[in-house]
Amino acid sequence: MATIAAATPEIVQPKVNPIHLTDTAVSKVREIMATQDPLPAGLRIGVVGGGCSGFQYSMSFENQSGMMDKVFSFDSLKVFVDATSLMYLNGCVVDYVETLEAAGFKFENPNTKSTCGCGSSFSV
Structure with a gap:
């Protein structure tokens, strides 16, 4: 009598993006993109040198x-x-927040060692 081995299902880990945008951030980007002519292909997020702590986040539309x-x-x-x-954005979460004082995109980056007083630049 032959035994039939049960097939072991392959465990597939969900692919986790190294950067994450919250639903609120995606919604706000789409809202702003809709006002652009021509409609951009997407959003560019980056890190550039500058600011009082060494690096700044950048966001722009790209075709x-x-x-x-x-x-x-x-x-x-x-x-x-x-x-x-x-490399600098790995694990970063981008959100859009509105408060009584201001509204804008907020970067929660686990790689930052420090930020400047105004919060617009960081160091790693």
Whole structure:
């Protein structure tokens, strides 16, 4: 009598993006994108040198990705991140917040060692 081995299902870990945009941030980006003519292909998020702590976040609209970009999708919103910026943004969560004092995009980055007093720049 032959024994039949039960097939062991393959365990597949969900792919986790190294950067995450909250639903609120995606909604706000889409709202702003809708006012652009022509409609951009997606959002570029990056890290650039500058500010009093060394680095600043940058956000801009793009019509296409670059050769060295990683492209992430959040509810079909394309987000382009260059390879160098991705090193600094790994694990970062981007949210959109509105308070009585201000409204804007907020970066929660586990890689930062310190931020400046105004919160617009950081160091790693």
